[in-house]
Amino acid sequence: MSKIHTILEVKDLRVAYAGSGERVQAVNGLSFGVQEGECLGLVGETGAGKTTVALSVMGLLPERTSRIESGEIIFEGRDLLQCKKKEMQAIRGEKISMIFQDPMTSLNPVLTIGEQILEGLELHNEEKKSREELIARVHEMLELVGIPAARYHEYPHQFSGGMKQRVVIAMALACSPKLLIADEPTTALDVTIQAQVLDMMSQLRERLGMTMILITHDLGIVAEKCDTVATVYAGEIIEFGTVEDIFSGEAHHPYTKGLFDALPSLVSTERRLKSIEGLMPDPTDLPAGCKFHPRCPRCKPICREREPEPVQISQSHMIKCFLYAQGEEEMGSR
Secondary structure, three states, rough: OOOOOEEEEEEEEEEEEEEEEEEEEEEEEEEEEEEEOOEEEEEOOOOOHHHHHHHHOOOOOOOOOEEEEEEEEEEEEEEEHHHHHHHHHHHHHOOOEEEEEOOOOOOOOOOOOOHHHHHHHHHHHOOOOHHHHHHHHHHHHHHOOOHHHHHHHHHHHHOOOHHHHHHHHHHHHOOOOOEEEEEEOOOOOOHHHHHHHHHHHHHHHHHOOOOOEEEOOHHHHHHHHEEEEEEEOOEEEEEEEEEEHHHOOOOOOOOHHHHHHOOOOOOOOOOOOOOOEEEEEEOOOOOOOOHHHHHHOOOOHHHHHHOOOOEEEOOOOOOHHHHHHOOOOHHOOO
């Protein structure tokens, strides 16, 4: 039996943005690990800090306005935060790739889609392959994502939204990375094309043996495609577990439960959707104690005063909430 290998480990990551004299606390002590070959889903509302985490791993945070204040990002035993620019350029694309959120703005409008895929292959051409060999690889990648190789010389404006997303995926997979980060990869697509793209990504993941981090708002996608799930709120992971823990277990963080309550039911047409009261906290002025307490229907005085510690519900399931903390009589009942 092969030993489970952690390919990526993020430890106590803290990221802040500066602008207009204010400090935006985007990521606040976030930690997680991804095992080789698995798919981790990062879920949460817009503004939770999910994309900032992805950009931190990729080394693509804006230099002038962002700052990684503390933490480690360990990829295959190496801290990416200690790597120099040239070292990250060698890792980015070849070892770790990212599918960005909007395919409409992720492609250069004045370059053919073939040349854009070819660019990454030329950058990471350690084997000194000829241009003809690299172009053949581009043709292979286009066919792999369902685009005829004959469209190599066409421009992005000649493709639909779904086909553009396929091009972006081909770009991300061209160098056969070990880790793929997909940031809302189907946001701009209709439901039918969304399903096709997700199925294609799953097939490619199995075929290439990739590890994946999937950032999404859609819990249905998470249930179908992911192995583990992390609920992100105000730059923190407040619940982490396997898909079975999150979707079948009884214990949940009130925020995770709120996300489930906001989903439409396929069984009952009478159940009304419930929204989570209030808005995400202002990242320039985060509340004391539990960051979710201003919106939490089960908030108690201690939630306003102290930040909860992570509680292990099981070996694979963690919840950061006083509802499950031992020794707090007021919080002890579930």
